[in-house]
Amino acid sequence: MQMTRPLKVKGKPVGAGKEPLVCAPLVGRDEATIGGELATIMAKAPDLLEWRVDFFTGIAEPARVLSMAREIRARAAAAPIIFTCRSAREGGQAIAISEEQVLDVYATVCRAGCVDFIDWELSSGTTRFAQALTLARETDTQLIGSFHDFNATPAAAQILAKLEAMQAAGADVAKVAVMPRELKDVLALLEATLEARQRLTVPLITMAMGPFGSLSRMFGWVFGSTVSFAVGQKASAPGQVPIEDLRLVLDVLHRALAPRQ
């Protein structure tokens, strides 16, 4: 039973079509820390890596970013890499460079062929989003359009509208992360994901954050979310569960959802 739309890199489904894809974040502050994270994380064989470059103290130095990106690429084996500078506006770290400079950093790593996906926020505005899209197209990189709300959960219809706006803006993948204030919000996120699976054509990545939201990190793929972020060494957002725990739950779910249940 196929619940999610596959991510593809160079025409081939990531993780050979496994559901969901498990993505481990890299959140180290410097080269040594990220090197250590890579050692721990790669031993757990994630399907994807996300380098959260907003945590990296070298973000203002293109040469350091590029050198680190090359090392990550070399050590990531077959795992595709998502390159993400999460803005402080959407829950990322405060950084010293402008959004325009961030786009230059993206261009550097994309042109060097170090990453497979770039994450760009819809809230950056139409012009900047279009620039990120152009960069992605020029460098054969895929664009994940994203939206994060660390304070609350919009109504299901609004979450759906965000996902639709991302596809309409040209994103190859549409991502939404929200913070549930009550359990009902987790249901709203799942409902929006289910509806988006029917209405959209791009792969979806959705999650609720925090303790309640951890449910969606485990079960959200059944409703259509292609990727679940899980902790390899250190979490990048609240509610991420350890890769080992996620896999225990996924094994049980796969058995329970098998047709001959």
Added chain:
Amino acid sequence: MQMTRPLKVKGKPVGAGKEPLVCAPLVGRDEATIGGELATIMAKAPDLLEWRVDFFTGIAEPARVLSMAREIRARAAAAPIIFTCRSAREGGQAIAISEEQVLDVYATVCRAGCVDFIDWELSSGTTRFAQALTLARETDTQLIGSFHDFNATPAAAQILAKLEAMQAAGADVAKVAVMPRELKDVLALLEATLEARQRLTVPLITMAMGPFGSLSRMFGWVFGSTVSFAVGQKASAPGQVPIEDLRLVLDVLHRALAPRQ
């Protein structure tokens, strides 16, 4: 974080307040089979047992039922026992005795002190439901009012109305089981459970059945369902997962929901 209302037997919370309580069904056709089930199931230490007496070929013979009930009681150790004759109307086995005779069977086991809970369907009608309630009160047994739909899932508001009707009719516990036709139905069941947790005062037992419904058996307790039925030896309804699998998932959920996440 307390997500469910506890079941209590003689004033003490079943399973010392564990969430959810894991209930293993006994569905054997005869004494030997049920004896074998007990051996297998008790090794897995469920929090509750449910004897589905509609599966028992001796149901028309009160002496056989009583003798079997005594054996189950003796071998159940500290696990409370739910006594249930599920009607064919609500997904149970076809049996040769009338509903009035079934009530006599209930009276026999309740008066002998062999069971802690009896399950009675709201659909049996007001008069019969009131008789079951009187029996429960007279014998210090608790009444689980129940409703099952093996074909579909009513809207969340209707599920809530069923649960409210059970409490209004005097049930000590309100139970609803539905069959999802699509994933959205699982969300409706969870939404109704969440709402009922706020509105009602009795403990709730809710679940969606079948492969999709298995999700609710694993995480429905977070939304307020006190009991999850899981397979000790053989399932009594579609979508039940093995006790071992359920516990793997519960361990992960408990860690993920812990306050210091």
